[in-house]
Amino acid sequence: MADQSARPSSESLLFLTDEQLRKGIEAMFFAYRGFTADPDRILEERGYGRAHHRAVHFIHRSPGTTVNNLLSILGVTKQSLNRVLRTLIEDGLVESKVGTKDKRERHLTLTDKGRELERALSDAQRNRMRDAYRKAGPEAVQGFRQVLVAMMDGDMRRHYLALKDASQ
Amino acid sequence: MADQSARPSSESLLFLTDEQLRKGIEAMFFAYRGFTADPDRILEERGYGRAHHRAVHFIHRSPGTTVNNLLSILGVTKQSLNRVLRTLIEDGLVESKVGTKDKRERHLTLTDKGRELERALSDAQRNRMRDAYRKAGPEAVQGFRQVLVAMMDGDMRRHYLALKDASQ
């Protein structure tokens, strides 16, 4: 986080030319397309879209999460989320349970069917990510994550860091 | 399938647990939001959207490019691109010139007004990228680009590599 970590690397930050930065921007653009390509294919087969993917992903990640929490993670309006959530509940992929402590809240979890979709989507996306990591090598993976985290807005970084990470 | 999240997969050369891969996926998601946040604000002020940004960016990057070339870079239909292009031409940000050699083609360039918008957008985006790079450090930047390139689909990687790079 400390941006003056004083990496004693000869030219330090001098290699940040506009052209370098542009290539980084374009890399993000093209890579994001690859990043979503595989899930998009699976989603289309089943009549869902990216919005459904995002909802399913974060419900899987934080089972029992409330609608409000999901809203702030996804950064969309409740009307927008509700449209997606309604179809997922109707189709039996997501279960909505009234809260026990606070009965205004609805706690969202995936059903078996929902977990099956989540699995298909995340398998595809993890395979893509794994291949990219392997091609780039271990040190690259470190740097990749560091730059991405640094690129997030504060709100999003907090959400990101709050997601449980069983691996480190 | 293949849920080995309980096993840290130590036999692989990389520490690629499912959890690690998930964090990478989530980092992409949240970072892309940050990546587009600043341009989105500028675009909204001026009544444009991301589609306009993409068109302006790649016309700036390859002045005189044809519509067909732009289509294959952007990966949308000509009807979709045309709608965006038409408003940009009407608003005097883009100029469309009939080709001299092949008069069916239209060669697209930015006007002064178009360059002004491009500048505003890319300044914002480069600042974000530069800050992220500085926070992450020089080694991280290398890895960042490597993973992104490895994540692209073949078509997109070719487009990416074909873009002129004055800096390396």
Place this chain on the structure above:
DNA sequence: CTTGGAATGTCAACAAGGCTGACTTAAAAC
């Protein structure tokens, strides 16, 4: 010279998924 195909543009219709605004219900908080 004619014709086929390529490049472009345009019209119409539609869908996903964002948005705002207004309003209801139920429950918690004060």
Place this chain on the structure above:
DNA sequence: GTTTTAAGTCAGCCTTGTTGACATTCCAAG
């Protein structure tokens, strides 16, 4: 007892993607 909060709903709008059909222009091959 009033206000605030969480959630849901309805209606309508916008951007940006999609198909399909069709016109125009022009290059190039027969």
